[in-house]
Amino acid sequence: MxxxxxxxxxxxxxxxxxxxxxxxxxIDVTGSMQPVIDNVKRSALSFHDDLRKVxxxxxxxxxxxxxxxxxFRDFLDDESDALEQSPFFTLPDERSGxxxxxxxxxxxGGGDMPESGLEGLxxxxxxxxxxxxxxxxxxxxxxxxxxxxxxxxxxxxxSIPAGTPRSMNExxxxxxxxxxxxxxxxxxxxxxxxxxxxxxxNSISEDWQNTLHFPSQAGDGLDxxxxxxxxxxxxxxx
Numbered sequence: 001m002x003x004x005x006x007x008x009x010x011x012x013x014x015x016x017x018x019x020x021x022x023x024x025x026x027i028d029v030t031g032s033m034q035p036v037i038d039n040v041k042r043s044a045l046s047f048h049d050d051l052r053k054v055x056x057x058x059x060x061x062x063x064x065x066x067x068x069x070x071x072f073r074d075f076l077d078d079e080s081d082a083l084e085q086s087p088f089f090t091l092p093d094e095r096s097g098x099x100x101x102x103x104x105x106x107x108x109g110g111g112d113m114p115e116s117g118l119e120g121l122x123x124x125x126x127x128x129x130x131x132x133x134x135x136x137x138x139x140x141x142x143x144x145x146x147x148x149x150x151x152x153x154x155x156x157x158x159s160i161p162a163g164t165p166r167s168m169n170e171x172x173x174x175x176x177x178x179x180x181x182x183x184x185x186x187x188x189x190x191x192x193x194x195x196x197x198x199x200x201x202n203s204i205s206e207d208w209q210n211t212l213h214f215p216s217q218a219g220d221g222l223d224x225x226x227x228x229x230x231x232x233x234x235x236x237x238x
Contacts, residue, residue: 016056019238020064020133022088024124028117028144029071030110036143036194037107039227044099048091054235064133065091067098072120073110076149079159081109082116085123110146113218117148118200122165125174125184136188137238141230143194145216147201168200175208190237194225212237 029037043050052062066088075082084105089098124140155166165171175184175191190210195201197215205213214225214233 016059016061017135018061018063019135019137020130021062021137021139021238022066022068022127022130023139023141023234024068024070024127026070026072026117026120026124026140026142027105028073028110028115028120028146029105029107030073030115030146031107032145033143034107037105041102041105043227044102045095047098048095050231051235054231055238058235060235060238063135064130066130067091068124068127069098069101069105070120070124071105072116074114074149075116075119075154075157075159077110077112079157082159083119083123083161085161088128114147114149115144116154117142117144117146117195118151118168118171119154119160119164122151122171122174123161125165125171126163129184129188131185136185137190138184138188139190139192139234139237140184141192141194141234144201145196145218147196147198147218150200172208192233192237194230 025040027033027036027040047067048065051065055061068086068088070083070085072083073081086101089095091098121140121142129138130136151165151167151171154160160166165174191208191212193201193205193211193213194216195213196218198218201213205211212233
């Protein structure tokens with residue numbers, strides 16, 4: 001048994017199951033999403049401690065936590081600022097780097113709906129996920145208040161990151177794969193969608209395994225959910 005497969009004592013006094021957790025936040029950073037961006041900025045420095053507390057309440061603990069951010073706008077409106085991604089930050093040791101990246105995000109641009117949420121999701125799925133530790137969880141948490149362009153509309157653009165799925169079928173295959181070719185591990189993956197109840201998000205929530213959809217009103221900036229609620233939903237998905 002490795003050092004990362006050990007249990008710890010929870011706040012309730014029972015034995016907590018410990019997990020190595022990777023989380024990729026995929027965030028729509030167009031203008032209407034300022035409330036979510038502000039929430040993430042306020043929570044960045046304390047995210048590790050806050051998540052540990054919520055998980056302890058569910059008799060779970062974290063052996064290793066890494067977080068990454070993929071920020072997207074609209075490739076069909078302006079390729080130059082359509083997508084930005086951070087590396088994985090190990091928390092709490094690299095919390096200042098995580099905080100700095102998050103605070104560099106500014107809401108704006110994007111043009112009219114829809115946006116490039118599927119490209120952001122594809123980049124997240126192809127992340128460099130943790131492979132070596134026991135009891136792994138790979139979570140993608142996506143925030144958007146807009147529908148998404150079909151991937152085929154941007155498939156020919158040179159600015160799309162290498163390896164990003166170029167069609168919905170490729171995106172589905174990347175999600176449903178076994179992780180051997182660079183995707184997410186089947187038993188470890190989870191997807192939380194904070195997105196409108198419209199295409200493509202409702203189809204993804206219906207057709208993809210290990211996916212939870214928390215509907216929001218299109219164009220309303222996701223005022224529906226507090227970060228405490230989101231932390232609880234993340235912890236419940238680990």
